[in-house]
Amino acid sequence: MTFQQYFYSDFPNSMKKIFDMVDIGPKVIEEPNTHRNLEVNVISSSWNDEPAYTIYFYEYQTGDSEINQDNMLRHKRVAFNNIMFTGSTNKLPFHQNGYRGFRVWNFTQNEAILDEGHDFIYDSTNDGKTFDSYMNCLHRKSIVKEDDYFFNICQKKHMIFRYESRSYPRNRTLTLQTKEGRIYIALEITMMKSPDSGEIFIKVWEENVTDELVADMMMTQIIKNEHDYIAYIDLSANKCRFIFGKGQDQNRKNFDVNLKAYFKSSRGFQQFARYFGQEFSSQDDIVNYISKRCGEDGSFFHVCELPNGQLKKMFVQTIDRSNLIYYLQCSDVTDILRIERNREKEL
Numbered sequence: 001m002t003f004q005q006y007f008y009s010d011f012p013n014s015m016k017k018i019f020d021m022v023d024i025g026p027k028v029i030e031e032p033n034t035h036r037n038l039e040v041n042v043i044s045s046s047w048n049d050e051p052a053y054t055i056y057f058y059e060y061q062t063g064d065s066e067i068n069q070d071n072m073l074r075h076k077r078v079a080f081n082n083i084m085f086t087g088s089t090n091k092l093p094f095h096q097n098g099y100r101g102f103r104v105w106n107f108t109q110n111e112a113i114l115d116e117g118h119d120f121i122y123d124s125t126n127d128g129k130t131f132d133s134y135m136n137c138l139h140r141k142s143i144v145k146e147d148d149y150f151f152n153i154c155q156k157k158h159m160i161f162r163y164e165s166r167s168y169p170r171n172r173t174l175t176l177q178t179k180e181g182r183i184y185i186a187l188e189i190t191m192m193k194s195p196d197s198g199e200i201f202i203k204v205w206e207e208n209v210t211d212e213l214v215a216d217m218m219m220t221q222i223i224k225n226e227h228d229y230i231a232y233i234d235l236s237a238n239k240c241r242f243i244f245g246k247g248q249d250q251n252r253k254n255f256d257v258n259l260k261a262y263f264k265s266s267r268g269f270q271q272f273a274r275y276f277g278q279e280f281s282s283q284d285d286i287v288n289y290i291s292k293r294c295g296e297d298g299s300f301f302h303v304c305e306l307p308n309g310q311l312k313k314m315f316v317q318t319i320d321r322s323n324l325i326y327y328l329q330c331s332d333v334t335d336i337l338r339i340e341r342n343r344e345k346e347l
Contacts, residue, residue, distance in 0.1 A: 018042050022053065023166055025193060026076050028060050036060075039072060041079050043190065044170055051170060054083075076195030084192055084203050085114060092208075094118035095180040099208035105131045107191070108199035110156060117206055131202060132156050138185075141176040154189075163191045163200060173209065184213045219243075228312070228330040235259065235287050235324035259283065275304050275314050275330070290326060294318045303333065310334050 007015050013032035018040050021027050026041040037060035042053055058075045084104055092099040094117075101117030112129040132155055139151040150172050153162065162168035173186045188205040223230055223245035232241040238260040260283070263269060269280045280286050293300040299317040306312060315329040 023191065025195065026072065026079065039075055043083060073195060080192055080195050083190060084201050087205060089116045095178050095183050097208050097211040102203055102205045104201060104203045106199055107131065107156065107160060107202045138174060141178060142174055143177045144175045147174060160200060183208055184210045228332055231328040233326045233328055275312060276302050277304050287324060290316060311337050
């Protein structure tokens with residue numbers, strides 16, 4: 001059984017049911033293959049800014065009920081403490097790229113429990129360090145109108161309800177205007193109940209990601225001015241990331257493509273073949289074609305003419321040959337080549 005089948009399929013012996021227990025604390029379940037009892041704690045989290053799960057498995061001890069209760073409580077405390085009260089921080093100023101910190105509140109008591117973040121965020125308030133005052137301070141520094149909804153729901157009265165309904169916001173990247181200039185802060189939010197008191201705690205992880213986002217924006221702007229699109233292609237993982245630029249619908253979003261699904265249809269092969277002037281019948285054909293054309297130089301280009309008369313230059317460069325990772329760039333060269341052809345005719 002594959003990882004995908006074990007955790008996500010509807011097979012009778014899959015573990016899919018554990019995702020009905022997200023953020024509600026450890027639960028004892030029967031492992032479907034071995035039929036032994038396991039204590040499972042599923043926590044919502046993020047991975048590379050994408051929603052994810054952290055899953056803790058503990059062997060559940062059978063025997064005396066009091067011992068079992070003590071073991072379960074101990075496991076709950078360990079998981080709770082590790083998740084809520086630990087994290088990699090540094091002493092950088094809040095406005096400096098790479099800053100990392102976190103803060104923890106007892107939501108039920110409405111008080112700050114642990115503050116491993118920079119005090120800069122509180123410099124314009126005398127409201128104390130409650131969660132609401134923290135969010136209000138961020139809101140005052142925010143300059144993106146679309147973030148207003150996030151701040152509106154990130155108030156204590158709303159967050160407790162959203163925690164109970166498992167719908168509280170997990171992460172957000174904010175644009176803040178400070179005396180040191182504009183910065184971008186990535187937030188990651190985790191909520192849990194104390195295994196001892198049952199009180200709700202909330203943790204907010206902060207990271208300054210300004211340089212990364214600014215570089216992305218600069219790259220996107222260059223692409224918009226110079227190219228139709230660029231793509232990062234990972235053939236070994238069947239993934240492709242597109243960033244669209246000049247001449248494209250401005251409402252068209254950058255997106256990821258599952259190449260395996262894309263090439264299941266003949267349309268996928270036809271579209272790829274049209275741009276490279278080749279016939280492909282399988283994904284292996286494409287892999288072999290790109291690998292062969294890149295050759296020792298590690299790159300190649302091909303100019304194709306579309307049915308509408310546009311001329312497109314496709315440039316492919318090897319990033320990692322052994323892992324089949326490539327860079328693809330599509331540029332419109334219609335005007336350039338037509339000018340060159342007209343000059344040749346004049347000569």
